[in-house]
Amino acid sequence: MEKALKSEGNHETSGDHATLQITGMTCAACANRIEKGLNRLPGVAGANVNLALETAQVHFEPAEVSLNDIIQKVSQLGYSAALKQSQDQADQVRAEEIAKQKRKLIVSAVLTFPLLWAMAGHFSFTAFIWTPDLLMNPWFQFILATPVQFIVGWGFYVGAYKALRNRSANMDVLVALGTSAAYFYSLYLSIQSLSMAHGHTPQLYYETSSVLITLILLGKWFEALAKGRSSQAIKTLMGLQAKTATVIKDGEEVSVPIDAVVPGDIILVKPGERIPVDGEVLDGVSAVDESMLTGESIPVEKKVGDDVIGATVNKNGALRIRAMKVGRDTALAQIIRVVEEAQGSKAPIQRVADVISGVFVPIVVGIAVVTFLVWFFFVAPGSFSEALEKAIAVLVIACPCALGLATPTSIMAGSGRAAEYGILFKGGEHLETAQSLDTIVLDKTGTITRGQPELREVVPANGMQEAELLVLLGSAERSSEHPLAEAIVTGARERGLTLPEASAFEAIPGHGISAIVEGRRILAGTRRLMAKEGIDVGSYEDVMSMKEEAGQTVLLIAVDGIYAGMVGVSDRVKDTSKAAVSRLKELGLQVVMITGDNDRTARAIAGEVGIDMVLSEVLPEGKAAEVKKLQEQGRKVAMVGDGINDAPALAIADVGIAIGTGTDVAIEAADVTLMRGDLQGVPDAIEMSKRTMGNIKQNMFWALAYNSVGIPIAAAGFLAPWLAGAAMALSSVSVVLNALRLQRVKL
Numbered sequence: 001m002e003k004a005l006k007s008e009g010n011h012e013t014s015g016d017h018a019t020l021q022i023t024g025m026t027c028a029a030c031a032n033r034i035e036k037g038l039n040r041l042p043g044v045a046g047a048n049v050n051l052a053l054e055t056a057q058v059h060f061e062p063a064e065v066s067l068n069d070i071i072q073k074v075s076q077l078g079y080s081a082a083l084k085q086s087q088d089q090a091d092q093v094r095a096e097e098i099a100k101q102k103r104k105l106i107v108s109a110v111l112t113f114p115l116l117w118a119m120a121g122h123f124s125f126t127a128f129i130w131t132p133d134l135l136m137n138p139w140f141q142f143i144l145a146t147p148v149q150f151i152v153g154w155g156f157y158v159g160a161y162k163a164l165r166n167r168s169a170n171m172d173v174l175v176a177l178g179t180s181a182a183y184f185y186s187l188y189l190s191i192q193s194l195s196m197a198h199g200h201t202p203q204l205y206y207e208t209s210s211v212l213i214t215l216i217l218l219g220k221w222f223e224a225l226a227k228g229r230s231s232q233a234i235k236t237l238m239g240l241q242a243k244t245a246t247v248i249k250d251g252e253e254v255s256v257p258i259d260a261v262v263p264g265d266i267i268l269v270k271p272g273e274r275i276p277v278d279g280e281v282l283d284g285v286s287a288v289d290e291s292m293l294t295g296e297s298i299p300v301e302k303k304v305g306d307d308v309i310g311a312t313v314n315k316n317g318a319l320r321i322r323a324m325k326v327g328r329d330t331a332l333a334q335i336i337r338v339v340e341e342a343q344g345s346k347a348p349i350q351r352v353a354d355v356i357s358g359v360f361v362p363i364v365v366g367i368a369v370v371t372f373l374v375w376f377f378f379v380a381p382g383s384f385s386e387a388l389e390k391a392i393a394v395l396v397i398a399c400p401c402a403l404g405l406a407t408p409t410s411i412m413a414g415s416g417r418a419a420e421y422g423i424l425f426k427g428g429e430h431l432e433t434a435q436s437l438d439t440i441v442l443d444k445t446g447t448i449t450r451g452q453p454e455l456r457e458v459v460p461a462n463g464m465q466e467a468e469l470l471v472l473l474g475s476a477e478r479s480s481e482h483p484l485a486e487a488i489v490t491g492a493r494e495r496g497l498t499l500p501e502a503s504a505f506e507a508i509p510g511h512g513i514s515a516i517v518e519g520r521r522i523l524a525g526t527r528r529l530m531a532k533e534g535i536d537v538g539s540y541e542d543v544m545s546m547k548e549e550a551g552q553t554v555l556l557i558a559v560d561g562i563y564a565g566m567v568g569v570s571d572r573v574k575d576t577s578k579a580a581v582s583r584l585k586e587l588g589l590q591v592v593m594i595t596g597d598n599d600r601t602a603r604a605i606a607g608e609v610g611i612d613m614v615l616s617e618v619l620p621e622g623k624a625a626e627v628k629k630l631q632e633q634g635r636k637v638a639m640v641g642d643g644i645n646d647a648p649a650l651a652i653a654d655v656g657i658a659i660g661t662g663t664d665v666a667i668e669a670a671d672v673t674l675m676r677g678d679l680q681g682v683p684d685a686i687e688m689s690k691r692t693m694g695n696i697k698q699n700m701f702w703a704l705a706y707n708s709v710g711i712p713i714a715a716a717g718f719l720a721p722w723l724a725g726a727a728m729a730l731s732s733v734s735v736v737l738n739a740l741r742l743q744r745v746k747l
Contacts, residue, residue, distance in 0.1 A: 016045075016059060016060060016061065016062065017057070017058070017059050017060075018057075018058050018060070018067055018070070018083065019055055019056070019057055019058075019083070019084040019340075020055065020056040020058060020070070020071070020074070020081045020082065020083060020084060021054060021055055021081065021082050021083070021084045021085065021093075022034060022049065022054050022055060022056050022074065022079055022080070022081050023054065023079065023080045023081075023097075024078065024079035024080055024159065025049075025051055025054060025079060026159055026170060026171045026172055026401070027051070027170050027171035027399065027401045027404050028051055028353060028354065028401070028403055028404025028405075029163070029168065029169065029170035029171065029360070029361055029404075030051070030079070030159075030163075030170050030171075031049040031050070031051040031354075031404060032049075032354050033077055033163070033166060033168050033170070034047075034049045034056065034074060034077055034079060035047050035048065035049040035056075037073055037074070037076075037077045037166075038056065038058060038070060038073060038074070041060075041065055041069065041070065041073055042064055042065060043060050043061045043062075043063070043064025043065030043069075044058060044059070044060045044061075044065060044070070045059040045060060045061065046058075046059045047059075048345060048346050050345075050346070050408050051404050051405060051408055052405055052408035052409045052411075052412055052736075053408065053412065055084060056074070056081065057341070057345070058070055067083075076166075077162070077166055078158075078159065078161075078162025078163060078165070078166060079162075094224070097224065098221065098224045098225065101217065101220060101221045101224060102221055104152050104217055105214070105217045105218055105221050107147075107152060108148050108152045108153075108210070108213060108214040108217055109214055109218075111144045111145075111147060111148050111152075111210065112144075112148060112207070112210040112211055112213075112214045114135050114144055115135075115141055115144055115145060115206055115207035115210050115211070116207055116211060117135055118135040118136055118141060118207065138186075138189070138190035138193050138204055139190060141186070141190075141204055141206040141207075142186075142187065142190055142206065144206070144210070145183060145186070145206035145207075145209060145210045148209070148210040148213055148214070149179060149180075149183045149209055149210070149213070152213060152217070153175075153179060153209075153213040155172075156172045156175045156176045156179070156213070157172075157176050158172075159171075159172030159173075159176075160172040160173045160175075160176040160177075168361075169361035169362055169365065170361060171361075171399045171401055173361060173365070174361060174364060174365070174395045174396065174398065174399050175212070175213075175216060175395075175396065175399070177365070177368075177395050178209075178212060178392040178395035178396045178721065179208075179209035179212050179213055179392075180209070181388055181391070181392055181395075182205040182206070182208040182209040182212075182388070182389075182392055182721065183205075183206065183209040185205060185384075185385065185388055186204040186205045186206045186208075186209075189203070189204055189385075190204065203385060205385070205388075205389070205721075207722070208389070208392065208720075208721045208722055211721075211722040211725060212392075212396055212721060212722060212724075212725040215722065215725040215726045215728075215729045216725060216728070216729055218729055219401075219728070219729020219730060219732055219733055220729070220732075222729075222733045223401075223405075223732050223733055223736055236420065237332065237335060237336050237339065237419065238336060240274070240311040240332060241258065241274075241276075241310070241311055241332060242258055242273070242274040242275070242276040242310070242311065243257070243258060244256065244257055244258060244276070245257075245258055245260075245261050245265075245267050245276035245277065246267060246268045246269070246270070247260075247261065247265050247266065247267055247268075248266045248267070248268055248320070253268055258276050258277070259327070261276060261277055261323050261326050262323065262326060263323050263324060263325070263326055264322065264323060265322070265323040266282065266320060266321075266322055266323075267279065267320070267321050267322075267323055268318065268319075268320055269308075269314045269318065269319045269320075269321060270314070270318055271286070271314060271315065271316050271317060271318060272313070272314065272315070273313070273314055274310075274311055274312070274313055274314075275288070275308050275309065275310055275311065275312050275313070275314055275319075275321065276310055276323075277310045277323045277324070277325060277326045277330055278307070278308070278309050278310050278323075278324050278325035278326075278329070278330045278331055279307070279308055279310075279321035279322050279323045279324045279325075280305065280306070280307055280308070280321060280322050280324055281302050281303060281304050281305060281306045281307075281308060281319055281320070281321055282304065282320045282321060282322050283304060283319070283320040284303075284304075284317055284318050284319040284320055285301070285302070285303045285304075285317050286301075286302055286314050286315060286316055286317030286318070286319050287299035287300065287301055287302070287315045287316055287317070288300050288301075288302050288308060288312050288313065288314055288315060289312060289313040289315055290309065290312045299315050302319065307324075308321055309330075309331050309332070310325075310330040310331065310332050311330075311332045335419070335424060335675070338419075338424045338426060338673070339415060339416060339419045339424065341426065341427065342411070342415040342424070342425045342426060342427050342428065342430075342431070345411070345427035345428040345429065346407070346408075346411075346428055346429075347407055347411055347428030347429055347431060347432040347696070348428075348429055348432055349407060349432055349693070349696055349697075349700075350407040350408070350428070352700070353403050353404060353406055353407055353700065353703075356403060356704075360398070360403075360707075361398075364394065364395065364398035364711070365395070367394055367398070367711060367715065368391045368392075368394040368395045368398075369391070371387075371390050371391050371394050371714075371715040372387045372388065372390065372391035373387075374387075374715075375387035375390050375391075375717070379717070386717075389720070389721060390714065390715060390717050392721040392724075393714035393715075393719045393720065393721045393723075393724040394711055394714045394715050394724075396714075396721055396724040396725050396728055397707070397710040397711060397713075397714045397719060397724040397727060397728055398707055398710070398711050398714075398728075399728050401728070401731070401732040402699070402702070402703035402706060402707075402731040402732045402734070402735045403700070403703040403704065403707070405699070405703075405732055405735050405736060405739075406696060406699035406700045406703050406735055407428075407696050407699070407700070409699070409735065409736050409739035409740075410692055410695045410696040410699060410739040410742065411428045411431060411692070411696075412739070413692075413695075413739045413740055413741075413742040413743050414431060414688060414689075414691065414692030414695065414742045415428075415431060415692075416743065417688065417742050417743050417745050418431075418684075418685065418688045421681075421684055421688070421747055422674060422675035422676045422681060423672065423673075423674060423675070423681055423684055423685045423688060424672065424673040424674075424675065425671070425672055425685075425689075426670075426671050426672065426673075427671075430655055430671040430672055431688075431689055431692055431693075432689070432693060433636070433654055433655050433671075433689075434638070434655050434672065434685055434686050434688075434689035435686065435689040435690040435692075435693045436636050437589065437636045437637070437638045437654065437655060437686060438588070438589060438590060438635055438636050439589065439590045439591075439592060439630055439635040439636065439637045439638070440584055440589050440590070440591050440592065440637075440638050440640060440682060441592045441593075441594050441615075441626070441627060441630070441637060441638065441639045441640065441649070441653070442581075442591065442592065442593050442594070442611070442640045442679070443593075443594060443595065443623075443639075443640060443641035443642065443646050443649075444571075444593055444594070444595035444597065444602065444605060445483060445571060445595065445642075446483075446641075446642045446659070447640055447641060447642065447659050447679065448573060448574065448577045448593065448605065448609055448611075448679065449571035449572060449573050449574060449577075449605065450571060450572050450573075450574055451483060451571065451642070452483070452487075452571065452572075453483050453484055453486075453487035453553070453569045453570065453571040454487055454490075454491070454569065454570060454571070454572075455487050455488055455490070455491025455492075455567060455568075455569055456552055456568045456569060456570050457547065457552070457567065457568040458470055458565070458567050458568075459543065459565050459566050459567070459568070460564065460565040461540065461563055461564060461565045461566075462562060462563060462564060462565075464559070464564045464565050467495070467497060469557060469564055469565045470488075470491070470492045470495065470497055470567075471492065471497050471498070471499060471500075471517075472517050472518075472520065472522050472557070472559060472564075473488055473492075473522065473524055473555075473557050473567065474488055474489050474491075474492035474493075474497065474499045475499045475500050475501070475502045475515070475517040475518075475522075476502050476505070476513060476514075476515035476517055476522040476524060477489055477513065477524065478499055478501075478502060479502060479505040479513075479515065480505075480507060480513055482507075483571075484553060484555065484569050485513070487569050488555070488567060488569065500517065500518060502515040502516060502517045502522075503515070503516045503517075504516040508525065508529060509619065509620060509621075510526075510528075510596060510619035510620065511525045511526055511528055511529040511532070512524050512525015512526055512529040512555070513525060520559055520560055521559070521560055521561070522557065522558075522559060523535070523557065523558040523559075524555050524556070524557045524558075525555065525556065526555075526556070526598070527544075527556065527598070529556070530556050530558065530563070533558065533561070534561075535558045535561065535562070535563055536563070537556055537563055540556075540563070540566065543566070544556075544566065545600060547566075547568045548598055548600035548601040548604065549600050549604055550568075550570075550604065551570055551601060551604035551605055551608065552568035552569060552570045552601060553568070553569050553570065553571075553597055553598075553601050554566050554567070554568055554569075554598075554601070555567050555568075555569065573605065573608050573609055574677075574678050574679065575678075576678040576679060576680050577609045577678070577679050578608070578609045578610055579680065580678065580679035580680045580682060580683060581609045581610045581611055581679070582610060583680070583683040584682060584683050584686075585610070587683060587686060587687070589686075590613065590635070591610075591611050591612075591613070592611070592613045592614070592615060592630070593605070593606045593611045593613070593614050593615070594614075594615040594618055594623055594626060594649075595614075595615070595616055595617075595618065596616075596617065596618055596619060596620065597616055597617070598616060598617055599614070599616040599617060601616075602614050602616035602617075603616070621648065623639075623641075623646060623648065623649035624648035624649045624651070624652045626649075627639050627649050627652050627653050628652055631652075631653075631654070636654050637653050637654050637655075638653055638654060638655040638656070638657055638682075639652075639653035639655075639656050639657065640657045640659060640679070640682055641656075641657075641658065641659070641670075642658065642659060642660060650670045650671075655671050655672060656670035656671045656672070657670055657671070657672045657673075657674060657681075657682060657685065658670035658672070658673045658674065659674045659677065659678075659679070659681065659682075660673065660674070660675070660677070672685055684747045687747055688745065688747065691742060691745055692742060695738065695739060695741065695742055698738060699735045699738055699739060702731075702734070702735070702738075703731065703735060706727070706731045710724070710727060710728075
């Protein structure tokens with residue numbers, strides 16, 4: 001994963017990465033222009049501009065280009081950029097912008113209404129509507145339309161000028177061309193009417209330009225309101241944070257803002273309060289509700305020495321904790337950051353929209369010119385006003401706003417909703433890839449099983465006593481970090497045995513361990529280890545096989561080169577694993593289990609959960625190779641593991657899925673992190689991916705269909721300019737509202 005952003009005040013930036021807030025974008029062409037401009041800057045490794053979020057993610061080399069250079073480049077392109085502020089500040093800026101748009105909309109609507117009233121007087125079917133003579137006066141209409149055109153609509157001219165200055169075109173160009181043509185042609189007719197007979201009222205088009213601007217503003221206002229809702233997931237996550245903490249200083253309890261807590265502070269958390277930061281319990285016993293992080297509804301008991309996570313709820317006992325991670329280092333802050341980055345990223349399917357929108361505006365201007373010429377010379381010879389009206393309708397109906405919003409709004413809503421279910425997609429590309437997977441490779445320990453093996457049986461041999469064998473084995477395993485070693489040591493201590501120190505400890509990856517205990521050389525591990533050391537265990541094969549078929553992992557022990565016995569360790573399957581595997585199969589996926597266990601044990605576990613394909617006795621370094629073999633067969637593979645020892649396989653898979661409990665290691669380990677500790681998150685993630693991609697395809701289809709159908713209808717003369725403007729505005733709103741349906745998805 002990309003380097004995590006570090007805090008600098010209330011902004012998001014780091015030495016080689018910055019998140020900028022962009023203002024002034026109106027359509028996909030704007031986002032494309034900024035992105036291309038930034039990517040051409042020397043020292044910029046990559047820039048991604050998100051129209052829906054109005055942000056730019058920029059990776060750069062500080063030695064070659066500064067942040068000021070990047071911001072100035074955006075300014076040269078005709079837009080404004082600043083370091084992205086905190087979510088609260090960004091929401092405030094957005095609210096102010098929406099209020100400003102609303103004020104402009106009201107002014108525009110008030111001035112446009114009389115023009116609409118006057119327009120109604122021209123239609124025979126509205127002859128019953130009384131129209132004051134003043135409204136029909138060309139100069140009164142001019143007085144109403146001018147402030148709409150040049151004050152309310154001034155932003156379109158500014159945007160069009162900046163776009164054309166940079167030799168490109170965007171929605172502002174289309175709107176400025178269309179409304180200016182209607183306004184200035186009407187002004188020409190108004191001046192011409194001065195020399196005509198008294199009482200003659202020419203056919204004017206002031207209402208066309210004013211209604212267009214008003215409808216576009218209305219659409220932008222609705223769009224801004226809807227886009228504000230799409231960031232609800234971030235707001236929900238941020239709302240989980242405690243606002244204050246009770247810090248113990250000099251024996252006194254002092255309530256301080258959460259931002260004032262520093263690592264090492266001693267914090268008192270009373271029953272019912274949210275734990276403010278990640279920390280370690282120093283005193284007290286309580287149950288903590290961690291459902292916001294893990295999805296587990298049953299509170300987890302916490303005692304001295306246990307870790308606690310910020311934003312979880314202390315249920316029934318007072319706890320004193322030492323702050324370990326604060327601010328942007330907490331698990332919740334990391335989750336928020338991952339969701340923000342995912343929402344700001346670009347899915348590969350977005351490239352289709354980028355390519356289309358990049359050439360769309362120039363083509364539309366060409367179609368509008370052709371439409372004008374065809375009408376002026378062939379359909380309605382000599383009728384300048386009729387030809388102009390059809391050309392204006394083409395210009396307005398073709399604005400590619402909906403196309404530019406089709407993908408980012410769905411990515412925002414889909415990744416946000418997934419986060420509420422504890423599924424963290426690292427970026428839009430992973431959200432897209434997950435829906436095309438056909439093979440799921442599941443690690444056994446900690447993924448299918450609980451990851452907490454227990455010592456089941458001890459079978460001594462060659463005169464060795466059970467307690468003696470367990471003392472030697474437990475002492476040797478004390479220095480190992482393997483889960484099986486932990487189970488053996490715990491089992492020995494539960495039997496009241498004292499374990500002396502071992503020396504000369506050596507871990508033999510994929511085979512076992514070697515150590516010296518009280519002057520005796522202990523070997524513990526697999527058949528391969530025994531064979532390598534020349535120790536014959538053939539006569540015990542039947543016993544080993546029986547235990548392995550029961551799902552136990554068998555560890556063979558030799559003392560001073562002589563076989564001394566075996567122990568059976570087993571790990572219970574998680575309650576939800578079987579149902580999760582069944583769901584994956586229903587989705588048409590091939591499910592594979594991969595493990596270092598021997599084949600019999602592996603197949604026993606696989607059979608319990610319904611997995612048919614098993615890759616057993618795979619060394620840790622061999623897991624990545626097995627994933628690559630599947631990919632070479634043409635499969636799209638997801639690797640599901642704990643995010644630490646499966647890192648190579650997670651990295652090489654098409655989608656790496658870390659299943660964990662929200663630790664920073666798990667969050668950083670893969671393309672997708674499942675905050676809940678069970679496999680149900682895997683089919684949930686794939687289902688969310690399928691629904692999001694389906695939503696994106698719906699948006700893109702309707703956006704393209706709208707333009708493809710609307711342009712010929714407008715060119716054929718069946719669409720008045722004001723109707724074209726209304727349709728264009730509503731198309732963008734409909735795309736955003738369709739994307740927001742993802743926020744109601746239930747998994």
